[in-house]
Amino acid sequence: MACSAWGWLPREIPELEIYLPSRMGDLLDYLAGEGRGASIIAGGTDIIPAMRRGALRPRRLVDITGLRELRYVKHDNGIVRIGALTAVSQLVSSVAWLGRRYYCFKAMDIHFGSWSIRNMATVGGNISSGGERDLVQVFHVLEGYARIKSREGERIAPAWRPELREDEIITEVFFKDLGKNSWTWFNKLEMRAANGIGIVTVSLMLRLDDNYVVDEIRIALNRVRGREAGRAHEAERFLTGKRIGYEMLREAMEVMEREISPASDFRASGEFRREASKILTRRAIEAAAKMITGGEA
Amino acid sequence: MSWYKISFKLNGEHVSVIVRGRERLIDVLRRLGMKSVKEGCSVGDCGTCIVLLDGEPINSCLMLAIQARDREITTLEGLSRGGELHPLQRAFIELAASQCGFCIPGIIMTAKGLLDRVPQPTEEEIRHALVGNLCRCTGYAKIVEAIRSAAQQRGSE
Ligand SMILES: Cc1cc2nc3c(=O)[nH]c(=O)nc-3n(C[C@H](O)[C@H](O)[C@H](O)COP(=O)(O)OP(=O)(O)OC[C@H]3O[C@@H](n4cnc5c(N)ncnc54)[C@H](O)[C@@H]3O)c2cc1C
Ligand code: FES
Ligand code: FES
Numbered sequence: 001m002a003c004s005a006w007g008w009l010p011r012e013i014p015e016l017e018i019y020l021p022s023r024m025g026d027l028l029d030y031l032a033g034e035g036r037g038a039s040i041i042a043g044g045t046d047i048i049p050a051m052r053r054g055a056l057r058p059r060r061l062v063d064i065t066g067l068r069e070l071r072y073v074k075h076d077n078g079i080v081r082i083g084a085l086t087a088v089s090q091l092v093s094s095v096a097w098l099g100r101r102y103y104c105f106k107a108m109d110i111h112f113g114s115w116s117i118r119n120m121a122t123v124g125g126n127i128s129s130g131g132e133r134d135l136v137q138v139f140h141v142l143e144g145y146a147r148i149k150s151r152e153g154e155r156i157a158p159a160w161r162p163e164l165r166e167d168e169i170i171t172e173v174f175f176k177d178l179g180k181n182s183w184t185w186f187n188k189l190e191m192r193a194a195n196g197i198g199i200v201t202v203s204l205m206l207r208l209d210d211n212y213v214v215d216e217i218r219i220a221l222n223r224v225r226g227r228e229a230g231r232a233h234e235a236e237r238f239l240t241g242k243r244i245g246y247e248m249l250r251e252a253m254e255v256m257e258r259e260i261s262p263a264s265d266f267r268a269s270g271e272f273r274r275e276a277s278k279i280l281t282r283r284a285i286e287a288a289a290k291m292i293t294g295g296e297a
Numbered sequence: 298m299s300w301y302k303i304s305f306k307l308n309g310e311h312v313s314v315i316v317r318g319r320e321r322l323i324d325v326l327r328r329l330g331m332k333s334v335k336e337g338c339s340v341g342d343c344g345t346c347i348v349l350l351d352g353e354p355i356n357s358c359l360m361l362a363i364q365a366r367d368r369e370i371t372t373l374e375g376l377s378r379g380g381e382l383h384p385l386q387r388a389f390i391e392l393a394a395s396q397c398g399f400c401i402p403g404i405i406m407t408a409k410g411l412l413d414r415v416p417q418p419t420e421e422e423i424r425h426a427l428v429g430n431l432c433r434c435t436g437y438a439k440i441v442e443a444i445r446s447a448a449q450q451r452g453s454e
Contacts, residue, residue, distance in 0.1 A: 010339050016318035017299045018363055044359045048321070049340045061318070065364055089353070114429020115407065116347050116354040 031167040032151035043120040084124025104184035111188040132222040137203040140220040144175040182207040183288040202280040206288040223262035234259040303366040308375025316362040325362035333373035333402035344430035347403040354410040373402040394443035396434035
């Protein structure tokens with residue numbers, strides 16, 4: 001029997017019919033009609049490995065990369081809008097004009113895959129695949145929403161849990177621009193220096209008031225309970241209204257320790273993940289506070 | 298079985314080709330004789346299949362051939378001009394930066410993408426760009442040196 005370095009045998013991609021819409025209306029009609037049950041392909045970086053593993057065996061694919069109008073990062077009237085086909089590398093470059101407080105996007109240049117993967121991987125694909133993926137956690141702390149379309153109309157759902165039906169497509173993710181005194185952070189602990197699967201990721205949004213007291217804080221971890229990603233709400237509540245300081249951060253991390261119970265797997269034990277989550281979160285808060293206060297707090 | 302006729306630009310020339318729905322870009326490029334495009338891992342980890350899509354490095358093992366329609370693909374075969382090797386190719390030969398050579402086409406294509414964007418990259422920028430290109434022979438030192446040397450040669454030309 002043949003074996004492979006990954007512990008699974010790559011399979012051929014099954015025979016496929018591919019639909020190539022160039023207009024949104026045609027795509028929605030297809031998904032609701034003759035193409036019911038077809039899978040969408042965008043950057044291909046999740047779906048092609050899934051087909052090679054045999055985890056997914058679609059008979060029909062819809063290639064949405066022809067809908068070039070879904071590649072954008074815009075700022076209109078206090079709302080940041082990111083088209084579903086925006087590549088991660090495009091998101092990284094947008095920080096140059098969106099503002100340095102979106103360090104959470106800039107950090108993707110270090111932590112998300114490799115350069116070629118960032119050129120292919122799309123925002124819509126990441127959100128749709130969901131789970132522990134990086135942008136899912138980042139949009140959780142940005143309180144980003146996905147705009148979802150089908151032939152029946154449009155709906156808005158949290159970007160970290162879009163729960164798509166088979167006839168639906170994500171067209172964009174949007175969130176309220178963070179005002180002044182805000183900063184975001186993203187950090188990942190991985191086994192390889194890069195392009196590996198994260199053991200722990202921390203996403204953060206911090207806003208301080210003029211007296212350097214925490215006005216709002218949002219913390220998302222790739223594993224909060226078991227394998228579930230989510231927010232550390234109790235630690236957030238503990239930190240809100242307090243001035244950032246050594247002792248208070250230590251206590252906040254004790255709250256987080258009681259709050260989270262990440263699952264173990266072959267990459268790391270739950271205990272290790274809990275410890276690493278505390279360390280990464282603490283560093284993220286310190287770094288973000290330093291950026292907001294210019295090192296004064 | 299589903300077949301599709303697509304056209305794209307390959308190394309500066311228009312090509313029209315019939316592809317199957319399930320064929321990946323790497324399969325079609327190799328079928329068209331672009332044997333520099335190598336299959337290592339098949340899942341985006343090793344970078345031996347990297348080519349440029351509209352000037353940006355991408356993994357041709359993770360893209361369906363049909364997705365290249367109307368786009369521009371550059372492989373290593375497209376770098377030399379009139380029998381003259383590209384400065385990156387010359388530098389890899391002069392500095393003996395290749396051993397078995399399996400990873401080198403992917404590495405040169407990533408390096409080409411980098412030098413087109415950042416003509417004089419630092420060592421850190423080169424190493425960061427190469428994160429998704431694995432080489433099991435050289436230890437990377439000579440590769441980084443060859444890319445720096447090609448950048449300097451281009452700068453002085
Ligand atoms: C080597 C490697 C490294 C990686 N590193 C990381 C990493 O560091 N962090 C990380 O988070 N991920 C990583 N990934 C996973 C992957 O790159 C991302 O999840 C990526 O964002 C998926 O986007 P895509 O466009 O390639 O999706 P595709 O593979 O094209 O699609 C993924 C899924 O989303 C659906 N889909 C795509 N677009 C839409 C849409 N607009 N509306 C509805 N459904 C849609 C598809 O049907 C499919 O189910 C890595 C993958 C590889 C191969
Ligand atoms: S074969 Fe494409 S990245 Fe390894
Ligand atoms: S030279 Fe052999 S893998 Fe790089």
